[in-house]
Amino acid sequence: MRAQEPSLSVWQKAFMRDQHWRKDELRTAVFWLVAAFSLALGAALGLLGLRGLPGFVAYFVGVVVAPSVYWSNFLGVDEDDFGGKMEILNDSIGSGAAMFLLAWTGIFTLLHGQ
Numbered sequence: 062m063r064a065q066e067p068s069l070s071v072w073q074k075a076f077m078r079d080q081h082w083r084k085d086e087l088r089t090a091v092f093w094l095v096a097a098f099s100l101a102l103g104a105a106l107g108l109l110g111l112r113g114l115p116g117f118v119a120y121f122v123g124v125v126v127a128p129s130v131y132w133s134n135f136l137g138v139d140e141d142d143f144g145g146k147m148e149i150l151n152d153s154i155g156s157g158a159a160m161f162l163l164a165w166t167g168i169f170t171l172l173h174g175q
Contacts, residue, residue: 079137087136087143088152091128095153096160098127103164110173120161124154 074080075090102123106116129146132138140146 084143091149092153094128095124095157099157099161100164103161104168107165107168124157
């Protein structure tokens with residue numbers, strides 16, 4: 062008999078390659094990745110003083126590309142096993158957009174407001 066392997070938390074698995082993922086675990090990890098990415102991108106665009114549509118386009122392209130690269134290249138997850146890209150990102154995009162907008166407008170106003 063083999064000894065049972067220790068159970069890893071979502072956060073431990075998020076930094077390890079080739080782990081077995083359940084759908085809820087992957088969506089949780091992606092949610093927090095999108096949250097961190099949204100805050101960082103919003104802060105960067107606020108620091109740069111970017112305005113308008115290019116900022117929104119940068120966010121929506123980035124919020125789809127960055128997590129996709131993370132789960133396919135780093136984690137080695139096939140998105141089709143979890144219902145596709147938008148199924149995995151479903152919970153993350155709306156709250157990530159809110160965090161992005163708060164960071165972007167807040168830092169922009171602090172640094173470039175009149």
